[in-house]
Amino acid sequence: MVVCSIKPAAEIFAINRTTLMNHVKNYKCNAIGRSTVLTRDEEQLIVHALTKLADWGFGLDRFQLQICVQDYLRRIDRENPFKNCLPGKIGLQDLKNAGKIN
Structure with a gap:
């Protein structure tokens, strides 16, 4: 050596x-880049809820998912970079990657 x-x-x-x-x-x-708005646990909880809704026949489209996340962010009163607390396509893509949802 x-x-x-x-x-x-x-x-x-x-x-x-x-x-x-x-x-x-x-x-x-x-870590490089902007910090995430939702914690890993919050993302997993949302993904679990979406999966259950889909299993019961109540699948959500992208806009409905955005509204759900917007409502959640408003309820917990967390500061976020989204306009009107409404996440864009990139934020939803991160959520899809976190839970491996379609």
Whole structure:
């Protein structure tokens, strides 16, 4: 096993020097992007409710889902980036990805 300093290792393996330094120092950066409005548990609860409604024959379309999330956000009075608390397509896509719903 050959041991060398960070700069030569970065050149040999074509890896950014600061990336190697962060790895050696075990530095973890914060998450990138905007924080989520709903917690993971809240997303799972909504997905569970939607699944039950669909099982009972009451499937919701995208707009109805937006209205449900809007109503929930208004009831808990949580600050959010949505206009009139109404999530857009991207917010709904995150919810779909969280629960693997159609």
